[in-house]
Amino acid sequence: MADQQVVERPTEEQIIAPGYSFASVTDQIAAVVLTKHTPKFWFAAFSAALGLLFLFLLAVGQLLVYGVGVWGLRTPVFWGWAITNFVWWIGIGHAGTLISAILLLLNQRWRNSINRFAEAMTLFAVACAGMFPILHLGRPWLMYWLFPYPNTMGIEPNFRSPLVWDVFAVSTYATVSALFWFVGLIPDLATLRDRAKPRILKVAYGILSLGWRGSARHWSVYETASLLLAGLATPLVLSVHTVVSFDFTIGIVPGWHSTFFPPYFVAGAIYSGFAMVLALAIPLRQVYGLQGLITDKHLDNAAKVMMATGLIVGYSYIMEAFAAWYGGNTYEMAAIAHRMFGPYKVYYWILISCNVIAPNALWFKGIRRNSALLFVWSLIVLVGMWLERFVIIVSSLAQDNLPGSWRLFHATRWDVFTFLGTIGLFTFLFFLFIRALPMISIFEVRTLLPQSRVKEEVQG
């Protein structure tokens, strides 16, 4: 890759390093996919992911054979890690759609170099998330009963139940995300088709690129479709996690039953989503030498979004406690007190450190611009957000209205294996993706080049 030498280190505010040309952008991104030499670290990471995936299959096998009793669930904590993982993964998925849809509509051009893998991340995260509501069922083979399909018994699902809303929210979200991602891929698939040497790849990419030739008419249709999908996806960013939060707020469990969960959950989702974007982008640009395309400016912007949403989340924690106190409801007050000083206090204070204290470090440019530190921070955020869901779910359920029924939840190894397993699945899919598809949008990055702008100006 001789072109790389031409590329200089981007200055702080640049979203693409100077020195790139249309050709060198295409070369660098396409080369990751079309090279015959799969890098060693890819194999290493992929096999680790595969190992975890097998662990997942084992855990799921155990679950399906014996029942959800293999997890630590009990009376009164009927939801535990599975629902925690569901909400966590769904939240992570939010960043992708936010970047691809909302930032597109807001004309944030820096999104162009990170939207592709962020969207892929969304898809895989939603795939991981989507499994949990099914796996956690007592009789998972009957999950189709949650859909309003026509049947001779004339029974339909209970549309008052937030779990049914979940079915629609999550499946819509998954569909639109997949469409958006695929439509965005078409021009790049055509590029790969044109560049691929082996016939099998040519055919494969050819089929996937749906006959894209890059004509002006194609581009015009593409732009329209892309905007329309962005318009469709934008409300979803807000709606999905709002609906997920309804799973809790509709319940009358003290600690769940509160009106500000929707914005609080959406903020939390974006917060963890951007953390995941950073956690993926930082090592990726390092190993593939993509610092010229994913610049420090990107990381800086993502960190800012993360901090902003983190502060909203922190505010929500304060409001949660305040509302409980101000509302004067004995159960709510007790629920908050249990969270803070009860049996789960350790988790609570760790999550407070992760989600309230830690993001404040991002006020400092020094940390935002230090990719290694930022990577660590993003992991802290991911841990914090997982704990947040865990504490909301488990601590509220463990000690609710009647003290006589209070009991604590203890996870079993199958809880842990299932969770680690989905991390494996996620990583597995993600590494397949970066090996088989361009992880950065080639054509969108090319529009960032000064060359493309000059032409526009000349024309204008």
Add this chain to the structure above:
Amino acid sequence: MSDSPQKLDLAAVRARLEGARGPEYWRSLNELSATPEFKEMVEREFPRQAIGWSEDENPDQGRRNFLKLMGASLALGGLAACTRQPTEFIMPYVRQPEDLIPGRPMFFATATTLNGVATGVLAESHEGRPTKIEGNPEHPASLGALDVYSQASVLGLYDPDRSQTVQLNGAIRSWPYFVTTFRDQLAQQKAKGGAGIRILTETITSPTMAAQLKAVQAIYPQAKWHQWDPAGPHSARAAAMLAFGQPVNTYYDFSKANVVVSLDADFLNSGPASLRYARQFAQRRRVGEGGEKMNRLYVAEPFPTPTGTKADHRLLLRAGDIEKLAWTLAISLGVAQGPKETDNGDINRWTGPVSRDLEENKGACIVIAGEQQPPIVHAVAAILNEKLGNVGTTVFYTDPIEANPVDQVASLNDLVKDLDAGAVDLLLILGGNPAFTAPVELGMRDRLKKARTRVRLGLYDDETSEVCQWHINETHFLETWGDARAFDGTVSIQQPLIEPLYNGRSAMQLLQLFTEQPDTTPYNIVKNYWRDQHKGLDFEQWWRRSIHDGLIAGSALPPKTIAVRGEALATRVAPEKLAGKFEVIFRPDPGVYDGRFANNGWLQEFPKPVTKLTWDNAAFISPRDKQRLGINSNAGEMLKLTYQGRSLNAPVFVQPAMAEGTIVLHLGYGRTRGGNAANGMGFNPYGLRTAKALWHDVGLEAVKTDGEHAFAATQDYHALDADNADRHIIHRGTLAEFKKNPESVHEGAEAPPRSLTIYPEWDYSKGYAWGMTIDLNACTGCSACIVACQAENNIAVVGKDQVRRGRIMQWMRVDAYYQGSEAAPAIYNQPVPCMQCENAPCELVCPVQATSHSSEGLNDMVYNRCVGTRYCANNCPYKVRRFNFFLFSDYETPSLKLLQNPDVTVRSRGVMEKCTYCVQRINAAKIDSERENRKIRDGEIQTACEASCPAQAIVFGDINDPNSRVAKLKKDERNYSLLADLNTRPRTTYLATLRNPNPEIEA
């Protein structure tokens, strides 16, 4: 075989195809299938190895082997199924048995016994299989209610671990073979007059068996009969001799008692008349109905019992100090001489007010001594009752109900002496488990081996069977005929509900072997006895009537008046001091009793009253003794207990409301050969229990030792006051306050107005509207409702590990809350079934409408439809929903299939379940009423919990009917909804509990 093509079997086909892959494989298969051998193989239909054909028989797979295997599996199959196969006709009832309508249960009166004393029951039978035991409303000991042991006895019937064969030294023998050898032995004894014959039984009240034993002794005058029941009324027997100089049976009438002083007597929950007492006691706790004066209960006890939880004044005294209280009361009331003050300030504070209270209620009070208290306490109580004029009004004496009320410890010692002398040739042990339960110093396990021939009749092949050559499988009481007396002498005829499942024999049959008519059936044994007894000419009619009613009318023993002997209180022994050690207290376990129910999953798994412990016994200690013993956690650390040179390691369970300085051990655990559910559970306190101290003694040393034990308790310690005060879980108050202002019991609790919802109201005013009230003032927390519910609703037993993991399945639970200091708090019980909320939070959140509301206000659970999201259970503020985390129901064990109630679905894995107000009973009653074109009558439907409740705390019915009991109770001023502030509008409501403290003690 040269003329015929070589024969093929599957192995050969496989061999030929081995190594072939892909296209080659298919080719080979084609080639092969065309060969004549293959065609022949297909034609023969069965591959040859399945059935060995004659010509090519080889040692492994020949015809002979086939026959051998089939023979063996038939035998084994017979063993496993173990029902005597009756002649089988598969055809409809051509001649339908009278009264039998398929699908409708029939009820038969019979009786259960504990320590030989009967409680009348009705057994529900579905097409010939008993599935549920209910109380017999006409029986004086039951009055329709039933305790946990009798409820669970039906599981004992179908227990797959029951012994199923006659065995000699572990090898199966036939009954006729046993009879022959046994009669041979008897023939040898004949010459000696039976001098080598010893019969060891449990306590016997059965008139028929008593007559049989007399007959045996007539034929073999030298034969001896011994009795041993480890948890029987040993003290009461001795006390009768002490106080009256003759055996006397005592019973009480609590309905006339204004003041009750319990000297460590758990009369509401243990003893043969406890169901009756609980009913009578509860009647005097109802305020606002009838206008009777509410009674007052003083309880002095070392360990919290259901009776203790009902006390208006509860004094924590160690068991040895109860005597001190008895004496001070006696002195204070002038029946004994001595100093009025003791060294115990609590007793001093009590004596004055209590004696005044007793004196004010002369003839309407009871002083009752606990069965485990020493004879002198009983004697003092007897004198007090006499002095207070209670005899004949609240206290009754009759002739003994036992056939031979001997001192059982002495009886056992006699046997031991004879065993040591080698005088016992033939020892017949009928029931019981003496090798396990006898006082430890007797070393009964080894001593029994000194008898030359030991014959054991038992339901289980247990610790005693282990040391006997012969083991005869006993019939369950539901399988055979018998009779027994109740607490007041009333005789019940026990009738069988089913043919013996395993061809067992009853004790009567064994005793019959001594006579010249060894083959008389149990039916004839009992009937013949009563034919002799009944003088009238109408015997058949009388007999049928007695069996039908479950009791022989007028057979209760007449009360008699006997004066207490003057010298009864002559000697007072100074109580022994603790002297830095602990007092050890032995008590029968609330679940497994003396160990006999250890293999009963229902009794193992129902949370024991107050402690909420399942599947275990423990060394219960008071919170005050924690520090002294160096115990840090509330449960699970190990203690080494040493008493009289014997020691035992036992796990600690810190129990609030316990007397300081005592360690309570429940008997019956630590079984080694009791069956799958019994073995390895808990530890065995019989290892410390001597004849000198059957119930309690000082001198126990306890030292913390290594190790840890995991308990499966279903509830932790929770106080009603402090943090939980605002939850208003148990509405409570004192009688005086309540009379002044009935609203005082609900103070602070809020119930939102009905208009506070945006949904339109559903109109429940037409048809039925089911509702329930639970009177907390009546409930003793005995937990009979839990077992009744388990039996009625096919609720699975999950085992100790799953209980620990919080997966207990019982629909009903009884919460216990404490109020006051942790060391000496008041205890409140609260049964919690499904509240059947009108605004049910569970229904809203179920995505598949598996739980929905019926027009009659039931919160119905559709098991078929449930996918198991468990959201309903999360959203249930009462946490009454139970989830099948695994396949908890037993789909495999054949005998347990017979147990299931056919009217209730057996739930599979992954399904939510909960209390349905026994909807199957509601529907059965609805069908009946619709057929008769009438409305369901009040009381026609009794939920299982309601039916079993001895205190009648639970009342179910139609709240639309203004005259129904439940509608009236819901108008009671004490009525309240649990967590009413959540606006769930429960159909199950509670009646606040009231205490009636003595203002003198209160101040």
